[in-house]
Amino acid sequence: MAMKAPASSNSYLLLAPLALLLLAAVVFLLPSLNGARVGSDGLGVLCARRSAGAEDYTVAAPAAATAKEEEEEEKPELSLLVGVLTMPKRYERRDIVRLAYALQPAAARARVDVRFVFCRVTDPVDAQLVALEAMRHGDVVVLDGCEENMNHGKTHAYLSSVPRLFASAPYDYVMKTDDDTYLRVAALADELRGKPRDDVYLGYGYAMGGHPMPFMHGMGYVVSWDVARWVSTAEEILARNDTEGPEDLMVGKWLNLAGRGRNRYDLKPRMYDLSWDMDNFRPDTVAVHMLKDNRRWAAAFSYFNVTAGIKLHHLSP
Template sequence: MKQRWVIRQPPSLALPSLVLLLLFFFYILFNIRVKSLLLASPANHSITPTKTPHTETKFSILIGILTLPDNYDRRHLLRLVYGIQSSSTAQIDVKFVFCNLTKPEQRALVALEILRFNDIIVLDCVENMNNGKTHAYFSSLPRILPRHYDYVMKADDDVFIRLEPLSSSLKPLPRQDLYYGFVIPCNSMNPFVDYMSGMGFLLSWDLVEWIGMSEIPANHTFGPEDKMVGKWLKMGNKAKNRFSNKPGMYDYPGTNGRCSHELIPETVAVHRLKRQGSMAACA
């Protein structure tokens, strides 16, 4: 009589098989339950996505700080000053602006800065203060920038700008035909009386484009740069929307008579910060 051999599965293998069988069983029950719930739902059987809070689109500002190629230390200080700031209402880019480089060491060191920080604009002009640099700055932007901004600001390298108060003050203002800054003379509150101080003034993008196309600015570039911008706008019948941010913009205490006062919480910009210590006091 032949002997039968019965192969028995070891208990260690039978237990995992049982677990897999139970998991498969629960999977089937779960799918049946889900399908029954869907069939019992309203006829459209649609799932409404959760509504996310509406995020307001930020407007954009370019701040161009007109400086000199050799002012390396000042640029590094300002990078620290603006690098720790942000704005909840505006997307703000800060760039350093100067004319053509004339020294070998400038070409080498500025090239390294551009590679590291990408925050420098080199204009095709001879370095100057009151002979066309501001015109070269504004008129070049529509041609050299890959995008446009809602506002473009020109600022000195001895001014400290607080980005959040700046953007908050701009938020309710028009995006077209706007001229914003600190009106001169110092004791005036009328933004139409003359021109905005060169410490830091801002133009809407349409005015930047106009400066690049109009012969009025191109034919009137010699003279105090802030005064010339006011003259351009007056001759062209531009900047019908004007805003002088006083007392939020001012000269550092004790530096310039009526244009200066004590530091205040609502500060937007402080001018004439020639020493690093005064810059630190504002920051």
């Protein structure tokens, strides 16, 4: 079927092999984390093609579900976009994080989509390999016009692009998180389920200057769709050059100056940094941060019984 192209903007670019060769924008659609559709095979692909000076979009997708199957599927109570900000060369880390999400229990009656978010991929080797990831997994978003540095505007580019990228199917909430954070999706969905759908700012709150949580820790925070939409149009952020600096503090500054995100929720201590000794895991964890190497990821998987019951069989020579 044919779809209209989204409004063009130089603030974002979606990466795919055709984009690398033809500079066309391409979106790969990721299944939601709601049970049977977690896998990445049989993805529908939204591909750009140019004709007569216009840009149209065609969709190649798996066979449509039957009416009965659609009726049986539960309508989600909430929807959440999780943007994992990462860097092109961190291939092994992304493989681990993908498994961390794919192997989790489904979040009941929630649509949760995960995207790995890059700035412009300029290295030709990375461009080819990231393109392969996009083809295989369908979860790559590349932002144009930002540097691959957390404190030089990447978070602003992400939050301001989301309302345009997903204008046809808005989410209730948008999350920014990192590739060293283990997010337990069902626990977060449960936290969001009873919250308002507007003016929300939720995460690990920092106390500062007598205020209980003027900003949320960069390990991962959630804003409602209307807040992300406001960021995308807030010219004052750019006028003040407030995209430069510690990204989590800057997000709090934007919202505080504009009186946005007034429904604030602190998930401490269920969101936390893993200690040096890796001995402070909590059974009620929503997100644990500082998983900087494979040893720490393995400790998290062990604590949360991700691989419980799995035995590795060694063949004798």
